[in-house]
Each structure stands twice: as structure tokens, then as C-alpha cells.
Amino acid sequence: MMKRFLSGFLALLLLLGALAGCGPTGSEPTPTPDASANIPVTDPVSPPDASPPATPKPCNLTVTGADVPMTRFAQEEIMAAAQKAGVEDAWTVSFDGIDETLEEQAYAVTVGDKTISIKGGDENGLMYGGLEVAEELALYGVEGITSSTVSPTILNRGIKFNAPLDMRTPSYTDAGDAAQWNIESMWDMEFWKEQFDDMARARMNTFTLWNLNPFPSMVKVPEYPDVALDDVWRTTIPFDESYNGTATNMVREEHWQEGNYEIIKTMTIDEKIDFWREVMQYAADRGIDFYVITWNIYTYGEHGKYGITSDMNDQVTRDYYRCSVRELVKTYPLLAGLGFTAGENMEWVSGEEYKNEEWLWETYGLGINDALAEEPDREFTVYHRLHLAEFDTVKEIWKDFKGTVDFSEKYSFAHMHSSTHPTFADSTLAVMPEDDRLWLEVRCDDGYDFRWGDADFVREYIAGMPDESRVRGFLYGADGYVLGREYAVKDSDFQGRLHIDKHWYEYTLLGRLGYDVTLTTDRFRDIYAAHYDEISRADADKLFETVSVASKVIPQVNRQIWFDTDLWYPEMNFTEVRSFGYLDVKRYINNDQPMPDSGTMSFSAYADYLAGGESGSELQTPAESAANLRQWGEEVLKLVAELEANKPAELTYQQKDFYSVLKDQESTAYLALYYAEKFEGVIALRQFNDTQDESFKTTAVEHLKAALEHWKTFAALFDEQYIPQQCGRLFSKPDPDALTAEVEKDISTAEKWKQRKY
Numbered sequence: 001m002m003k004r005f006l007s008g009f010l011a012l013l014l015l016l017g018a019l020a021g022c023g024p025t026g027s028e029p030t031p032t033p034d035a036s037a038n039i040p041v042t043d044p045v046s047p048p049d050a051s052p053p054a055t056p057k058p059c060n061l062t063v064t065g066a067d068v069p070m071t072r073f074a075q076e077e078i079m080a081a082a083q084k085a086g087v088e089d090a091w092t093v094s095f096d097g098i099d100e101t102l103e104e105q106a107y108a109v110t111v112g113d114k115t116i117s118i119k120g121g122d123e124n125g126l127m128y129g130g131l132e133v134a135e136e137l138a139l140y141g142v143e144g145i146t147s148s149t150v151s152p153t154i155l156n157r158g159i160k161f162n163a164p165l166d167m168r169t170p171s172y173t174d175a176g177d178a179a180q181w182n183i184e185s186m187w188d189m190e191f192w193k194e195q196f197d198d199m200a201r202a203r204m205n206t207f208t209l210w211n212l213n214p215f216p217s218m219v220k221v222p223e224y225p226d227v228a229l230d231d232v233w234r235t236t237i238p239f240d241e242s243y244n245g246t247a248t249n250m251v252r253e254e255h256w257q258e259g260n261y262e263i264i265k266t267m268t269i270d271e272k273i274d275f276w277r278e279v280m281q282y283a284a285d286r287g288i289d290f291y292v293i294t295w296n297i298y299t300y301g302e303h304g305k306y307g308i309t310s311d312m313n314d315q316v317t318r319d320y321y322r323c324s325v326r327e328l329v330k331t332y333p334l335l336a337g338l339g340f341t342a343g344e345n346m347e348w349v350s351g352e353e354y355k356n357e358e359w360l361w362e363t364y365g366l367g368i369n370d371a372l373a374e375e376p377d378r379e380f381t382v383y384h385r386l387h388l389a390e391f392d393t394v395k396e397i398w399k400d401f402k403g404t405v406d407f408s409e410k411y412s413f414a415h416m417h418s419s420t421h422p423t424f425a426d427s428t429l430a431v432m433p434e435d436d437r438l439w440l441e442v443r444c445d446d447g448y449d450f451r452w453g454d455a456d457f458v459r460e461y462i463a464g465m466p467d468e469s470r471v472r473g474f475l476y477g478a479d480g481y482v483l484g485r486e487y488a489v490k491d492s493d494f495q496g497r498l499h500i501d502k503h504w505y506e507y508t509l510l511g512r513l514g515y516d517v518t519l520t521t522d523r524f525r526d527i528y529a530a531h532y533d534e535i536s537r538a539d540a541d542k543l544f545e546t547v548s549v550a551s552k553v554i555p556q557v558n559r560q561i562w563f564d565t566d567l568w569y570p571e572m573n574f575t576e577v578r579s580f581g582y583l584d585v586k587r588y589i590n591n592d593q594p595m596p597d598s599g600t601m602s603f604s605a606y607a608d609y610l611a612g613g614e615s616g617s618e619l620q621t622p623a624e625s626a627a628n629l630r631q632w633g634e635e636v637l638k639l640v641a642e643l644e645a646n647k648p649a650e651l652t653y654q655q656k657d658f659y660s661v662l663k664d665q666e667s668t669a670y671l672a673l674y675y676a677e678k679f680e681g682v683i684a685l686r687q688f689n690d691t692q693d694e695s696f697k698t699t700a701v702e703h704l705k706a707a708l709e710h711w712k713t714f715a716a717l718f719d720e721q722y723i724p725q726q727c728g729r730l731f732s733k734p735d736p737d738a739l740t741a742e743v744e745k746d747i748s749t750a751e752k753w754k755q756r757k758y
Helices: 007-016 069-085 123-140 177-182 189-201 269-284 315-331 353-372 391-397 426-431 455-463 504-515 521-531 537-550 553-560 585-589 603-611 622-644 653-691 694-721 736-751
Strands: 059-064 087-098 107-111 115-120 148-150 156-162 206-211 232-235 261-265 289-294 335-340 381-385 404-410 438-443 471-477
Touching (some): 059 069, 087 123, 115 123, 189 206, 189 504, 206 471, 289 381, 455 504, 521 537, 553 622, 585 653, 585 736, 603 622, 622 653, 653 694, 694 736
Parallel strands (some): 087 115, 156 206, 156 471, 289 335, 381 404, 438 471
């Protein structure tokens, strides 16, 4: 919505003109939740100072053949682009139907004499062809539209979305502010419309809703009628570090007590069912398959009714789950599949995986089979996570399943922003049966605030994925955050904006390159400039370059300091509070774990390397990592200074967004310089430890003092834009300003260092 802030004006023009439906309007979010739950009080997002309407341009373009929702959406995009760009001569764009010679989701655009023909391998392909025409028209004018035939690089390009449906039916990360702020948004149709519109524009075609156990909030079960939940609840009890990482104490008895929860939306279960049917229909109208994925076994919403527990040996619970699964599949005909995890709240014992798998089969497997028995022609997919599961066991126990069983694996564990060639899924692919397919979970818990975008990185990352003979697709998302509406911002103009809108460029890179990995960086530069059309092309290009350089920082840090879980937050040098919290020099100095197979040398190995007096290494050393970070940080700051010099005194909404993106990059630059100095300080301190040469201690202290100064600037920049928030997987509220004291301790630690053996 916000990146198309003139769309409402364009729609008005088109309503007044001869071409109805031109120029789609964006959706307006609902008001934010009230402040009683520690949520910033804001008004709905709306562009506060959009530029005055421009003089309408001639629009002599006609679209024909858009006779289904997907092509009608593409038609709206084409007409909005035509109205904005102007088309003086009479042109016709025609959707010419399905061409069976084209592959699934593929399209062919043919440009003739004032005519543009679009054919698709299916309806998705037709829509994507139309969206390509709209984009080229917007970027290059109608004369710049070219003939092309494109097939998808990765067939399924999707989002992993942890959905906090209710206090009683939480997702995995509900012990965090982003989840609590977004419960109401989960029941806001305007949220979903904007989400799916933006996904379609990015060529994303899969949405997976993850929840511990969504059944009480989504279905009525005839055998257990009192379980279905009316209304939407949110707790008023603050979350803290007493909540555990497996979500087994996410909902406690005190949460149910009167006064400890609030009803934030009044809905009957029937209204909820109607709501989710509408959500899934809208997704389908944008070519998006909708999945529900659970963890097991969590029975918070059932609250002990009928004797239901989280005990996998309880027969009532097994029956309840089987009936609930059956009803979910029957209630939602547009549900493409159902996924699940064989933990984390099950009696998992190594070597006894069959016990958990038998439970999954007797609940999910038989429940789905029960539903499919009434719809024998329905295609349905099980998304079976390999977390705590084994191929052989699954294949044996699920041999009588009536649908398709796919598997999933974390591709970069929790940190996409690391190496473009992660190898963690290789061992799984090596033993996966030939006829099976794997979904790659592209998890990204590297940072939640600063905007990121490196076209070259994403292109190489996508190109390195196994092909469709092995992989079904990928899902991008986080486990420590809810990718819903954004509220941890100080500027009220930006509160309530969708994550996919704020981080539009990263989603665009993943979706567009996932669909067509051959797209050039120049094309993305043009897209970026068009997004900021109130900014001069020179400045838009400069911000594009700034973002591209700054986006190298976190991948470099992750390759050097590697944690495979979502408990590591490199955007703040912070880990889960009960592990280490702030990662100090003592944790760095003996670090022996860079990212595996990333070509990076650990701090510990580098100490041995230096002690041995060796020269030359095939691995990138910590000193080289520091040099890279310093170079990128300084380069970004130079670009920031040039752009800041052109900053107007009064800013329109789009300009405010432009300069807030710039501020993110400036913050990242100082973070890079902090890491560079810290890396150098750790290297010198380790040399002092190993040699007792006092000059190394002096050098270490100097670097750590410089790191402190960079951190202080980073903290001040963060404070200008963002509100520290409780993070669902860190179980704390990392605040750069408050962490300054920890950064200072690094200096005193170095000054007081006593030799020790490593």
C-alpha cells in the first residue's frame, strides 16, 4: 500500500474515465491495539503528505481476456501502470489463455504492432505474464515492453508465517511483542488482502500459517463441540525470561484468570470459519496455495475439556486430534496441505522415532484420510518436517496415506544471511528417497528492524538450490518474529505497516529471483528507482548501492560467528538471554565455530595459525573478515553522507521512507565498524594471551575502545528510529543503549586479562 501511495488517486481517475478498474487502491489497516498491552498507540497507516495529483496522462491502452481473479488482478496492475506512464497510441493487451506447450506457471509475452499477447502454462502463468507487462510498462513505457518466455526457476516460492491467533492458540513465538501486537491483525481481512497482493507482485505462490495447535480457533469438531473458541483473547501478563524455548509453558493457568486477559475481537466460531474461508479464497485468487503447519503436542486451547491432554499416550487426545484434522480438511476445501512437527512436546527418544510417528499417523494421517474418503479426487499434501523424524520410519508408517507426503529441512538453519551455498541439507538430500521432494525452510532470524537487500547474494543463493527433481520449493520466514504489522518504530506514520511492505525489496528479490533467477541487478536497480519515484534517479541509484553494500555486513558476521539456532541475533551481537545474552570478548576469543563449509577460519584456529608463523591460507581469516567489515562500513558512511546532503527540509511520506531506509544502512555501517574493531581486538587479545607480549594487550584495548565508540553511535541511531522490543526467541528485550555497559566491560576484560590455556 505505502509503496504505491498515489494508487488511490489513480483509481479515482480511472473511475471517472472510460476504463473501469484501472489503478488498484491499497488496503487500509485497522487501528492498532490499545496501549494497555504495551503497544504503541497509533492511527492506521496512511500517507500523510502525498504529493498533489498530477495532470492525468493519456491512457489509450485496452486490456481484454482478463476473465478470472488472477488475470483481473494483473489487468488492474497493467492499467495503473499505463495511467501513470501514459500511453498515447492505441495499444491492446490481451490475455490469450492457456498454452499447453508452456510449463506450469510459465508465460509467453508476444509484442506485435500495438498489440501485446499474454499466454500462460496455467492461470498463475497468465497472471505472472500480466504482472511482467505491467512492470515493464511502468519502468520503460509501452514501447519498452519486450517479447519473452519465462518458466519458474523454483516452482514454489513461499512464506513461513508464525501466526498468533489467540492467547489460547499461540504460535511458537508468542512470548514476544511482535506476536502480541499482531493477534488482532490475524483477524483483519484487510491485512490478508495486502499481504497476498504483495506476495503475488513478488511472484510468491505459497503461504504457510504456523501455529502450535490452531484447531480450536479454526474448526468445530462434532465429537468435541465445547472446544471451539469464540472471540479473540490476548493476555495482559508481560512475557519474560521464564518462558522456555520449546513453548511448553507458553500458556499458564494464570493466563485464564479473569483480569489477566482481554477480549480484543468478538467473533463466533462460525464467523471465524467464514473468515478463514475468505482468507483462503483471496489467496487462491492471487495464485497462492495455503497451508497450515503445527507443532506437537500442544493443547492449550482445549484447556483440559473432555480429558484432552498433551500426553501422546492418551487415547482421548489421539481421537480428538484425528477428528480435528478431519474437520480442518473438510471445512476448508481450498486448504492445499497440512504440515506438522514430530516434537517439540512429545516423548522423543533417540532410536524410538516410530512412537512419535505412529502418533502422527493415527492423528494427522488417519484424520486426513477420513476427510479425503469423502473427496477422493482432491489433491492434498502433507508437509512433514524432518525435525525429530527419519525418512525410513515415515515412509513405512505413512505407506497408506491417500495424498502426497513432502518433507522439509532448514536450508541455512536460522540464518539465511550467511553463505550463498549452505550445505546443511546435503546430508538429507543424499539419503532422501528418489521419488520424494524436499521443501527448503529459508529461515532468517538475523535481524528484524534494518532493511536488507543484495541482489547478487540472493541470485547466487537461489541458483545454488537443488532443482525440482529434488526440491519442491522454499519458504522464507523467521521463528523469533511475526512477519505481520510493524509497531516497533517511533514514527507514527510507519506504525502498523506490513512487514512485507517495509521489507519490500528483500521479498521482491526472493520471489522474483526464485521465479526467474536470470533477472539482472540492473533490473532490480530500475525497480528500486521506480519504487522511489519522488526521488531523483541519481539518489535512488545511490541508495540502491548503499543497501547492496550494507547488506554484506550480516552475512560476513554470521560466517565468522556461527550459531545455527534462532537464539543468535547478529543485528545486536546478542544471544538468548539464558545462554550468553551479549556476546563478549571471552566468548569470541576461543570461538572455534565459524559457519561450516563457508571458507572461514575461526578465531581459535587463527590463533594457532598465527602462533605457527604460517603464511597464506585458503580460508578467510578473522582479520580479513574485519577488513571487509571496515571497508563496507566506511563505504556505506560515504554514500550516506552524500545522500544526506540532498535531504529536503520538509519530507513527503515517500521521502520519509527513503531516508528511514538510509538510516537503517547508516546503523548497519556503524555495526560493521563495531564488529571490525571487536574482531581486531579479540585477535590481539588472543595473541597477548598466547605470547604475553604487552603490546598486543595495548592494541586489543585500543580496538575495543574504538568498538565502544562505534557502538554508541549505533545505539543512538537505533534510538532515533526504533523501540526495543521483547523478542520471542531471545526471551528478552535487547536494547543497544542498555547494552553499552556490556560493550564497556569488553575493555576492562582486556585490561585485566590473565593468561589461560585454550
